[in-house]
Amino acid sequence: MQIIGADAVAEALAWPALIDGIETLFREGCEAPPRHHHAIPRPGGEATMLLMPAWEHDGYIGVKMAHVFPQNAERGLPAISGVYFLCSGETGQPLACIEGSELTRRRTAAASALAARYLARPDAGRLVVAGTGALAPMLVEAHATVRPIRSVGIWGRNPEKAQAVAADCRERGIDCEAVTDLEAAVGEADIVSCATLSTEPLVRGGWLRPGTHVDLVGAFRADMRESDDEAVRRASVFVDTEAGARGEAGDLRQAAEAGAFDYDTGIQADLAALARGTHPGRRDDAEITLFKSVGASLEDLAAAITVWRAAGEPA
Template identity: 55%
Template sequence: MLLLSEAETKEALPFPALIAALEDMFRTGCDMPVRHHHDIKVPGEPDATLLLMPAWVPGRYSGVKIAHVVPGNADRGLAAVSASYLLSDARTGAALALIDGGELTARRTAAASALAAKYLAREESSELLVAGTGRLASNLIGAHAAVRPIRSVKVWGRSHDKAQGVADRAKAEYGLSVEVADNLEEACATADIISAATLSIDPLIKGAWLKPGTHLDLVGAFRPDMRESDDEAVCRGRVFVDTREGCCKEGGDIVQPLKSGVLTPERILADLYNLTRGSHPGRTAPVEITLFKSVGAALEDLAGAVLAYRSVKASMVWK
């Protein structure tokens, strides 16, 4: 059985190949039961979340991710997500690989956003704003730059020092112009793509700030009580999701507007299944504001795990 460290997992999942793998998996499909989602009390700080996410392609591969999401880790200088992924042979049940789940999650999440942007962001989108300073921030920069001609990146966070750290790392890794945005409203007003990856409870991105043609990518706020966008953003935007079932049950940016009546199920125009299979065209006009909400899916983990396994096995053969 292969054991892939964080660094090995990253090396095995370059964004262009990972985005293509996700696109293929959404297009062809797999078996994906509803994930187990459990709150875990952590004394003196916000609840943690335990996720169990299985998926399989009959006769080929099966896998399961065990993940903990711990908001309080930010104060400890630790990553919010800690996870492991077990990939097996779906025909025999034999274990094939144990993959670093934190790196797999970060990269496949960013790749799903980039896959959506491929269909929803204007082709000439060149300015990216990332709201958030966690592990996902730099991954989102790399992933979006793989599908759109990103030349300028701004990073906003509640901590200027953390935002500067993200900017410095992204500049070094991707060779892009990356700077810190101190004013979120001003940064939103000029961005072509806004990617929010926070654990915010209250809306950060206001619909009034969005210029025509903006693509709003909402990655954080993975629980019903969390939210990154306000009602006006939902009203102004053409709404898309990664999976309807997941977002309508778990993502506060969809759950809360549905509950209040601001959003109706019919206004959720498509998910990544529809987009990749061509049953919805995605963006249809340059001036449209598009809003994409993701909560993650076991399908994405499986696609990434299979790609990582195959990549490492192929490199071993060549060596």
Template identity: 50%
Template sequence: MVPFLNAGQISAALPYPTLVESLRLSFRKGAEAPRRHVHPISPDSEAVLLLMPVWQPERHTGVKVVTVAPRNPQRGLPSVHSIFMLLDSATGAPICLMDGEELTLRRTAAASALASEYLSRADSSRLLAVGTGSLAPYMATAHCAVRPISTVTVWGRSPDKATHAAALLRQQLEASGIQAEVETTTDLEAGVRSADIITCATTSTTPIVHGDWVRPGTHVDLVGGFRPNMREADDALMCGAAVFVDTWNGALAEAGDLVQPMEAGRLERASLQAELADLCAGRHPGRSDTRQVTLFKSVGAALEDLCAADLAWDHHCRQATSRPHGGAAF
């Protein structure tokens, strides 16, 4: 029987320092990752199926299967379901199934933390988390794992949801052994003006972070806005910052924060700095001075899924062999 790793097992296998370092090596090495397939599967309910294949010929292949059903909350169900299948590249044999949501949350956060190591100031101590969805606590915790963050401020359109997200964040920080004060705010502009790092994970279709609020030396991390009609940052910020992306293919096709100002002629492709692989390989130095405003825009990369899945599988195998009599709890 093909084993299944649940969310708890994925979480235990992927501490951020380990995952960040593994992602650095994976971006240097690369992988084959075609653009994801998107298929409407229930037009009446607007449900879609996303397929994200990725492989490294010498070891593993992976496919993440994601369904997005926007009307599910009305049914009392999550709008997104996801599963990841790991296979042997040489034989094609299935190796393991994994909880796709936890895998995605942790690799997304770790990729932003990896970019932050190159783009944020090393002394960054104040983090603003914009958004209250399931990803927000992961993003904040990952950033705290790579920078000496002493205060995390959470902002959301709903103060109640912000309070809930802050509580989840405190739990994740404690579980990771990270000490940082967590607070909430209803004043987004004030939060932006006082932050060293701003991480945004929203589904906004209009800009919510404005360039004239962002002080010199700030690093901005945008992980929402994964469709061309979505925006988290205004044109002033996009055009005034040194902009980096996770991958050119994904960001230039899907990120509304890039697509919209480029189509309007306000942002030139030539002004964009580099993708994450360039930073990891040393082809671009990252931040150039302490007053520079940097911005990292990600829409997700299948390479990150495969990297995280490899780590989770290796951890599972080590755990299995360390059990008495070599027993494996599948």
């Protein structure tokens, strides 16, 4: 069994290949049972363990074990860590143990970019990111792969962290600045991407101008949310998977509880429907679209297969 570290994962998961790989697996389909979600009490606050299995119909088998420790921000550590185990679909033998944090961040950003490929306006040039974690610059790069992003604003509760992320993006050749007025930034954005662990709305529906695409990837539990009820009510809602959205998407569940959203009629399509062409995605330039992602084990499997093949191993 090979051990594949974070640097090798980053090198293998170039954005175009990763986005296309996730799109292909959504189009072709695989078995992806609901993830196991376990709360772990800790002195510094509750942590979460996630177990996410998936397997191709005639191919690889894999499972990710991930931990979410929100309190790690106080220690200068990433909130999310984990490992991915990829196995042969023919024999079940382990093939690789892959560093999971880099894989998770990159597949998350790639799934958002895949959604934006169908849901953001083709001329979307202004991106605003709410969040200052390790995922933030990846969301910038991934969105810039599928849309002509010309300028980026970074917002965070800690302005110094926002300035640091903006500086990092500038070093990558991206026109990026920290912003302090989130309402004003959202009002000028073509794409708004949120990657936080917030339990209170950050993006208000009244701030959204026609044609905006809202990308919500951070809140992954029913008690978390990054948008208010009005944002969900005004938007055409799309999800990574319907099962995940019904079970864990706090933005949608809380809006549904308030009567601003109905799961049965409100979800326009998932990524599989978009990838297969059974839903066209954005309908016109004035439509407000919202993509809610809680993470799917299919995305992890697609990323792990991409890493494995990049390592020169047989398909």
